[in-house]
Amino acid sequence: MATTTTTVPSAGPVAGSRSFLSRLREGDEIARMVTFLFAASVVLLTVLLVYELWIGSSLPRHKFGFNFFRTSVWDPMFDQFGALPFIYGTLVTAVVSLLIAVPLGIGAAIFLAELAPARVSDTLEFFIDLLAAVPSVIYGLLGVFIVVPLMRQYVQPSLKHSLGFLPLFQGPVYGIGFLTAGIVLAIMIIPYIISVSREVLLSVPRDQREAALGLGSTRWESTWKVVVPFARGGIFGSVFLALARALGETMAVTMVIGNTPLISASLFSPGYSIAAVIANELAEASSNLHYQSLIELGLVLFLLTFILNGLARILIVATSQKGSGMGNA
Amino acid sequence: MKRIIGTCLVVLVLAGVLWADTLSITGAGATFPYPMYSKWFDEYHKKNSNLEINYQSIGSGGGIKQITEGTVDFGASDAIMNDEQLKAYQDKHGFGILHFPTVLGAAVPAYNIPGVTAELNFTQEALAGIFLGKITKWNDPAIAGPNKGVALPGEDIVVVHRSEGSGTTYIWTDYLSKVSEEWKTKVNKGASVNWPVGLGAKGNESVAGTIKNTPNSVGYIELIYAIQNKMPYGRVKNSSGAFVKADLASVTAAAAGAAKNMPDDFRISITDAPGKTAYPISSFTWLLVPAKFSDAAKRDAIKGFVKWMLADGQNYTEALSYAKLPKEVVAKELKALNNVQ
Numbered sequence: 152m153a154t155t156t157t158t159v160p161s162a163g164p165v166a167g168s169r170s171f172l173s174r175l176r177e178g179d180e181i182a183r184m185v186t187f188l189f190a191a192s193v194v195l196l197t198v199l200l201v202y203e204l205w206i207g208s209s210l211p212r213h214k215f216g217f218n219f220f221r222t223s224v225w226d227p228m229f230d231q232f233g234a235l236p237f238i239y240g241t242l243v244t245a246v247v248s249l250l251i252a253v254p255l256g257i258g259a260a261i262f263l264a265e266l267a268p269a270r271v272s273d274t275l276e277f278f279i280d281l282l283a284a285v286p287s288v289i290y291g292l293l294g295v296f297i298v299v300p301l302m303r304q305y306v307q308p309s310l311k312h313s314l315g316f317l318p319l320f321q322g323p324v325y326g327i328g329f330l331t332a333g334i335v336l337a338i339m340i341i342p343y344i345i346s347v348s349r350e351v352l353l354s355v356p357r358d359q360r361e362a363a364l365g366l367g368s369t370r371w372e373s374t375w376k377v378v379v380p381f382a383r384g385g386i387f388g389s390v391f392l393a394l395a396r397a398l399g400e401t402m403a404v405t406m407v408i409g410n411t412p413l414i415s416a417s418l419f420s421p422g423y424s425i426a427a428v429i430a431n432e433l434a435e436a437s438s439n440l441h442y443q444s445l446i447e448l449g450l451v452l453f454l455l456t457f458i459l460n461g462l463a464r465i466l467i468v469a470t471s472q473k474g475s476g477m478g479n480a
Numbered sequence: 481m482k483r484i485i486g487t488c489l490v491v492l493v494l495a496g497v498l499w500a501d502t503l504s505i506t507g508a509g510a511t512f513p514y515p516m517y518s519k520w521f522d523e524y525h526k527k528n529s530n531l532e533i534n535y536q537s538i539g540s541g542g543g544i545k546q547i548t549e550g551t552v553d554f555g556a557s558d559a560i561m562n563d564e565q566l567k568a569y570q571d572k573h574g575f576g577i578l579h580f581p582t583v584l585g586a587a588v589p590a591y592n593i594p595g596v597t598a599e600l601n602f603t604q605e606a607l608a609g610i611f612l613g614k615i616t617k618w619n620d621p622a623i624a625g626p627n628k629g630v631a632l633p634g635e636d637i638v639v640v641h642r643s644e645g646s647g648t649t650y651i652w653t654d655y656l657s658k659v660s661e662e663w664k665t666k667v668n669k670g671a672s673v674n675w676p677v678g679l680g681a682k683g684n685e686s687v688a689g690t691i692k693n694t695p696n697s698v699g700y701i702e703l704i705y706a707i708q709n710k711m712p713y714g715r716v717k718n719s720s721g722a723f724v725k726a727d728l729a730s731v732t733a734a735a736a737g738a739a740k741n742m743p744d745d746f747r748i749s750i751t752d753a754p755g756k757t758a759y760p761i762s763s764f765t766w767l768l769v770p771a772k773f774s775d776a777a778k779r780d781a782i783k784g785f786v787k788w789m790l791a792d793g794q795n796y797t798e799a800l801s802y803a804k805l806p807k808e809v810v811a812k813e814l815k816a817l818n819n820v821q
Contacts, residue, residue, distance in 0.1 A: 225643075226674035228667065295686075300693060323636065325679060325694065410643030410680025421679050423683075431682060435541035435645020435671040 199451065205221035208447035210440050218446060225412045225428075227437050232444035234451055235410035238423035241455065244404060245397040245417065247333025248340060253390055255337075256344025260386075263345065264352035264368040265374045276349065282341035291406035294335040299326040299407060302334075307419055318416040325409065332408040336400060340393035347392060351385030352378060384467045390461035398456055425452040465472065502529070503781055506622045507518070508536040509543020509556030512647045512702060515554070515766045516583055516802050520793050524785055531781050532575035532667030539614055540647045541671055547768050548572060555768035558585075559654075559671060561749040575772040578820065579682040579746040580786055580813055584735050584803035586726045587652045588706050588713040588761070591698040593618060593633065594769050598712040599624040607716070608660035610637055610698060612667075613677035617674050618696060625722065633696065638688045640699030645671035651763040652700045655751035659760075676769050677733040700761075701748040704801040733809055739808040744816070748810075762803075790814060800813020 174180040211219060222233030303326030310320045331435045355378045363373035379386070401424075409421020410431065418420055425448050436442035514537035521533040538546075540557035546553030548569050560579060561569070569577045589602055606622045609615035615622055618632045642649045653669040667673050681690045684705040691697045691711070700757050703726045706713045715723040724730050737755035738748055753761045767786065773779035790810045805813075 225673065227672050228670045228674065231674075268649075295689060296695075303694075325638065327690075387662060405643065405682055406686065410682070411675070411678065423680075431644035431680075432672050434539035437541060437645065437670050437672065441672075 153376050158215060162424060177369045190398050198374060200283070200325045201450075204446055204450040204453060207445050208450055210443040211350045211447045219444075220451075223412065223414055227432070230438065232440070232442050234425075234448055236421050237425045237428055237448060238451065238455070239414045240408065240412075241398060241421065241424040241426070241452070243329050243418075244332040244336055244393060246409065248336035248397045249390065249394060251337035252332065252344055252393060254387070256347055256393070257342045257343070259345045260348035260352060260389075261379065262373060264349045265378060266370075272349075279342045279345050279349075283346060286320060286341060288401040288406075290335055290339050291403035293338070296330065297336055298331055302326045320394040321417050322415070322417040322419050322421055324395050325421060328417075328419050328421045329408070329415075332404050332422070333418075335407050336397045339400065339403060340396055343393045343396060344389045347381070347389035348386045351389070351421055352384075355381045355403075363383065387463065387467050391460065394459060394463075395456060398459070399426055399452065400424075401430045405430060412462050424448075425455075449450040453469070481768070486767075492728040492778055494617070502532055503777055504534065504596060505536045505537075505553045505781055506537050507543075507556060507767075508546045508552045509768070510540045510558045510606075510647055511537040511583055512558050512766055513556065513583055513802070516706075516797065516800055518555065519796055520785075520789055521683060522797065523793075527788075528784070529793065531571055531785075533785065539645060539671075540650070541645055543768065547770070551700070554767065554782060556582075557768060558763065558765045560766065561652040561768065562563070573770065574773075575770065577596075578771055578816065579767050580767040580769060580816070581746055581805060581809055582762070582767055582789060583805065584731050584750075584798050585651075586698045586703040586734075586759055586762040587648050587655075588703050589698055589725045590701050590706055590711045590713040591693055592686065592695060592712075593635075595683045595693050596630060597712070598630045598631065600629070600630065601717065601727065602714045603717045604659035604771065608656050608663050611639060611641075611656060611675075612660070612663060612679070622710075635661065635696040638694050638697040639675075639678030640697050641675050641689050642672075642684075642687060642700075643679050643682050647671065647763075647765070648684070648702050648750065649673065651751060651761060654749055654763075655761045658749075658752040698769055709802050716760055716819065718758055719754055720756045720758075722756055723811070724757060724759045726759045728798060728801070728803045731762045732758055732806065734758035734760065734762040735764070736806045737802070739773070739806040742809060742812055743759045744812075746813070764783070764805075769820055771819060779820060783820055785819055 171180065215222075215232065219232065220238070221235060222231070223235040224231045224233050226232075226235065267275070286395050303324055305325040307320075307326065307330070311324065314320045323335070358378055359381055360373050363377040364370070367378065404424050405427035408424060408427060410423055410427060411421040411425055412423045412428070413420055415422070427449055429452075431447050433445050436445060492559055514535070517535050517537075525532060528676075535556070540559050543555040543557050544561055544565055546552045546581050548565070550573065561577070565785045566577065585795045591600065600623070603622065603626055606626075607616065610619075614637055617634055618637055619634045624632050649763060650669060650671045653663075653667065653673050657664040657665050657669040666674065669698065677692075678699075679690060681687045683697075684701050687701050688705060688709055688711055699712065701713075705711070706723070713726070718724050734750050734753040737753045737758050738750040742748055746764075746766065748764070750762050750764065753762065769782060769786070773782075790805070790813055793802050794810070
């Protein structure tokens with residue numbers, strides 16, 4: 152057995168030269184077929200998902216067509232459904248959360264991987280993994296009971312006072328809304344960014360650092376100019392993983408966003424996200440059109456995630472050509 | 481000795497086989513009466529150990545959908561099925577579906593105004609105006625008028641409503657549609673509507689929490705929830721011109737007023753009901769039972785349960801803060817039960 156296994160991964164002409172039966176007897180062929188089936192089921196699931204969403208949303212697709220994406224009225228009683236406020240809310244909260252989480256997360260990862268003593272780094276990593284595993288409804292509760300009152304009493308009034316000339320920070324202060332949802336999302340996704348980025352930074356080969364230090368750079372210079380660019384692909388990967396989570400997050404967002412389909416320049420304004428409206432309205436959808444419009448929103452969210460993931464792939468490929476090899480991290 | 485043990489085992493296995501032969505009935509729907517229903521199903525199971533009723537509280541809309549698709553044996557809803565839904569059911573199955581009122585509930589306006597501890601009086605115009613976004617300040621004459629002596633602040637009103645589709649929203653908007661022509665044409669009634677103003681919160685808990693956390697806010701929650709959480713809530717002016725506070729007595733009074741002209745299919749809205757002591761934002765909640773069963777055992781089990789629920793079952797209601805059905809309605813339902821075949 153042990154002598155033949157080396158030829159199996161290629162599964163090419165060498166493996167093919169042995170008879171099918173002998174490979175079957177040795178179990179390689181069975182393993183190959185079984186694992187292929189598992190791998191194929193992922194593709195099958197994705198295709199099935201899109202198919203179901205497409206078939207399930209035929210009514211609104213025919214009735215509204217492209218207007219579904221352009222209009223902003225969502226009125227189940229008068230059969231008017233427009234997805235724009237939900238797309239807007241999903242993107243705005245995701246962008247706000249990334250603006251906060253990316254610098255914090257990558258900064259923390261650099262500290263843990265490069266500067267902190269190994270014991271501190273490992274201990275903190277344990278807590279970060281713990282945070283990544285906390286259910287989102289818990290973050291929602293944290294948002295409702297701690298973030299929202301803080302925002303209403305301190306953060307939003309002071310932002311309004313100091314930066315109120317920007318349209319971003321105008322309007323009545325409720326405590327909930329785009330900004331609060333973005334902050335709660337940021338708290339949720341920071342552990343992902345730290346955890347994955349740290350692993351990637353740690354796996355940068357030692358000789359890269361030593362070469363930089365040998366050329367006379369300081370510790371920070373070697374970290375910032377050599378190690379981080381080397382790990383760029385993997386760090387982007389962590390950010391897009393975080394983005395995917397932010398886009399699809401339901402519970403934590405619906406608890407703090409205000410659940411009002413509004414498009415407003417102000418981050419203080421209540422809003423709505425795609426995932427939140429689906430979770431809120433699907434069970435009690437009043438008509439077939441309402442129900443199917445929610446399914447079409449699911450399709451929109453799927454496409455949004457699909458497009459952003461595609462962009463992520465392109466970005467990773469484009470930036471990891473200098474032999475970093477971290478694109479798959 | 482061994483033989484005795486062997487015999488015991490055989491008996492046990494046989495008992496197990498017989499035990500596994502219990503009849504299982506599934507239902508799905510309204511969340512509002514869920515605590516009551518689960519108590520009833522539990523008590524009924526204690527009396528009839530060979531019958532098990534499983535109920536999923538997935539929401540009224542979900543209940544109607546599932547019973548129409550035939551995936552459950554009965555449905556439950558806080559809103560009556562409209563003619564379109566009844567027709568869809570009839571077209572699919574070839575026979576109709578019957579509504580059976582079970583208990584009564586109410587929605588109340590709960591508020592949080594710093595410095596105001598008095599029970600506020602709300603007129604129909606004030607409630608419609610606030611939820612339409614036309615009345616924006618607490619000291620608006622429409623609110624202050626019937627609340628003489630209460631120092632209402634000149635602050636902006638923050639409206640809180642349910643974000644997910646809900647039977648409570650249906651009751652609330654059904655009431656506003658009856659008392660305000662503008663509401664009816666602009667917003668209409670439904671489990672989820674396009675709210676002109678306000679913040680959405682998920683579930684009674686969240687609405688209550690948002691009201692508690694947000695100064696100068698007002699929202700609607702189920703009566704049971706307001707009582708259990710000791711939330712302050714206002715009196716509402718009824719069709720006789722009296723300001724009535726929601727409690728079990730005033731909700732039952734609303735039902736009694738409507739009981740006299742109860743239609744044969746029990747599809748009646750008792751919001752804005754007549755009667756001096758009636759609370760105007762009350763409603764029945766219904767079981768949805770198919771008119772025909774192919775499985776006689778299931779039919780008899782469901783009929784048996786409804787009979788028990790209308791008699792002994794009603795004694796459990798008040799401990800859980802639900803209002804009892806009026807006697808006339810019970811009598812009428814017992815008659816209607818014969819239409820289930």
